[in-house]
Amino acid sequence: MEELLAKHRKEQKDLQARITQKKKSATKKSRRGINEECERLQSELSDRHQAELAQLNGEPVPPIDDLEDLDLNSHNNDEEQNDQINDSEHQSSTDSTPNTSSSASVSSAASTRPKKPNRQKARLARRAAEQAAQSAVAAEEASKQTDHRGNEKEVMDDVFKRLGLKQVEINPDGHCLYSAIAYQLEKLGVGLRPDPNRIVLEPPTRSRIDTVTSPQHDGYRAVRAVTADYISEHQDDFSPFMEEPVDQYTRKIKLTAEWGGQLELLAIAKAYGVEINVIQGDGRIEKIEGDTEEYEPEERRKRVIWLAYYRHTYGLGEHYNALMK
Structure with a gap:
């Protein structure tokens, strides 16, 4: 040519x-x-x-x-x-x-x-x-050009098949991480209200939990509030990794569609006492532990959450889907 x-x-x-x-x-x-x-x-x-x-x-x-x-x-x-x-x-x-x-x-x-x-x-x-x-x-x-989207989907599907996981599509609206967590907390029987020995909830947070109509669709409101409360109560553990004051950071978690990441996942795991496994697009599995040793073996097996983290598959950018056994 x-x-x-x-x-x-x-x-x-x-x-x-x-x-x-x-x-x-x-x-x-x-x-x-x-x-x-x-x-x-x-x-x-x-x-x-x-x-x-x-x-x-x-x-x-x-x-x-x-x-x-x-x-x-x-x-x-x-x-x-x-x-x-x-x-x-x-x-x-x-x-x-x-x-x-x-x-x-x-x-x-x-x-x-x-x-x-x-x-x-x-x-x-x-x-x-x-x-x-x-x-x-x-x-x-x-x-x-490299087909990043096709490669990511192929790798994810292989991991799902190997681990016996079924994917649950979550709406890509900025709340996907919290919606995926809320859906699994409800399905696993853990519930949206954490153990009071782990965290003392603010009255607005308790109200949000009580008014959730569908964990998959508006359960993110409850999980966002619990996440923000836990970070506020344990500021010394999180503030070194923030680029803004804790109160501003937690306000965004509660009241906006700000995307969640590593800090939020850690706060969720600690607040609810669950283990979170995040499957990456390259096949790696990142494990975030929330101190589940206090539970009996059968209860510990129940308190395991799986997430699929995508970087290229969805048009709006990074996205989380829920995964169930």
């Missing part, structure tokens, strides 16, 4: 030089004929370029007449013919006696001039050739 485009650029440059030379040597009488000839040459070259690009891309090649007659290396013959016409016209203009045979010759030449080319067709042909070249380049670049 690159070699063909380079060839086209050279031919276009050569033709432009010929056209310039022809127009410079034109006289008042021959200017119209030379202009029409130049337009014809430009149109024929554009049509041939379009046909060659279409053939290279495996597309149907439209029938193009007389492309074989276009030879950029034959301009010497054309220039000799133009010189003869110019000499004849000059001789006719300097002769005071009208030359009947010369007039007849000019009339005959005018009657055999080529038909004026369709400029719109030439423009469309050039545009089609440019678009075909751009499409070829874009397709080549796309073939070299």
